[in-house]
Each structure stands twice: as C-alpha cells, then as structure tokens.
Amino acid sequence: MKELLEMIIKALVDNPDEVNISVVEEELNTILEVRVADEDMGRIIGKRGKIAKAIRSLMKAYAIKENKRILVEIVD
C-alpha cells in the first residue's frame, strides 16, 4: 500500500528524497499520511485538488482489490 503511493508521489514531485509517508493503522481504516517539500505541495494537490483526487482514486482501486479501507491524507 505504502510502496504504491510512494512510487506515484515520487514520480510527481521535484524533490523525491523529501517524500515521507507514514502509515497509521486504525480499527477500520489504514491512514497514509503524505509529507512532501513545501514547494511540491501544488504538484500533488493540483488545481481544485484534481491531482490529489486522481491519486486517491487509484489508491482506492487498489484498496478494494486488497480488501482494505484506506485514507490518503496530505499533511502540511
């Protein structure tokens, strides 16, 4: 789960070394907290959150396949 998200985020940002994803397991959900360099925020959120939405939709497709519930949170 984390590897897939990390790979997508790293392909989008200018500073892949500063991509950090932490996994928080809750009872029902797995929360993936994404941290990137300040200047890369726009690259993973996009106009009206369009990029973030696309990332979440891909992660959702994967989660369904793995029978999991995940939430992708972008932390600033």
Added chain:
Amino acid sequence: MANIVLEKSANTVEEAIELALKELDVTEDQVEIEILEEGSKSFLGLGKQKEAKVRIILYDYAIEIARDFLGELFEKMGIDTELEFTEEDELLKINVVTKSSGMIIGRRGETLDSLQFLTGLVVNRNNTTYRKIIIDTENYRKKREETLEELANRIAAKVEKSGRNKTLEPMNPYERRIIHSTLQKNKNVETFSVGEEPNRKVVIKSIAR
C-alpha cells in the same frame, strides 16, 4: 511525434548552439549537440570565413517515461499487464492489455481517467515536448462514447415528447462534450451545462416550436 533534429549555422559554434536552443525553446542539458563544422575566422580579413554548423537533437522520451511509470505502478498494484503504444502527432495512445481491466477502468471509468491524468503529468513533467496521453483498455473509451450517444438520443426523445427539461448525472468535460455534439443536430432540443466541477451536469432542454 519523434525526436526533433535541427541544424543551425552561425559565425561560431557557441552562437549556432544558442540560436538552435532558442528556436526549440530548450536548455543545453535537454539536448544532444553534434558539431558539424567548427567554423574559422578569416585571417586579417583575408580568405573566406567559414561558418560553424551544429546539429541539435531533442529526444522524445514520452514512451519510455510512460512505460516506466505505468509498468512500475501496475507491478506494485499486482496486476499483470502488457502495454501497447501508438502515436499520432502529439497524441500518445496507450492500450493496456490485462485480465484485470475491470479494476483499472473503475466505476464509470474513474480509475482509468485518474491513470490517464497522472501519466500525462508524469510524461509532460519529464519530457521535452508536450504529449497528450490517452489510456484505454478493452476498447472502453469507444464503448463509453457509444453508450453516451445512445443516452443522449434517448433522453432527448423524452424531453421532446414531454417538453420538460432533463438534467443528466455529473460527467467530466470529455463526456459532456460527447452529449453536446450528439444533440447538436437535433433541432428540437438544446443542451447546456450547470454546476461546478466535478458535479457539472448537462441539461437537455426542449425548444418550443
């Protein structure tokens, strides 16, 4: 689209390179440079000056970038895929051959659209020339287009009969365009969109005769 090759002549090699880079609107690290003629200054104004000539090659890596990105993505998702690429001008079409097409299409193509959008970002971030990316699988795009055309005609017939407007479910710009263009020739109805993305919807309106 393929690689772009440009040859330029000027008084010096440096000038020729600068001219070529300016014309292609790129920087030196994005291209390969071959010096064809060194050029020489005339000595004390005697003899003829020889111009310097360079060849600049701008490589198009769109397919490689897309293949790397999608290849790794599908591998991490645990789906077996084969990728087929076709090019028409700036358009790069990627057909995903897989047994898991349902999974990569998603509800009303949402997953496929996300894949296409992100691949476009990644390709155009790392490539020197702009490429429009279309991702398809199992001919989904064509089938969806036909479904939308049928829907448009069916709802338009209802609107004509009842005289009451009908609002369709939310669609993306590409899908809305299909509805608009399908009903453009229909003189009994008109279409327009209402609401904000991503909940923008097409309204089919009856034109009173």
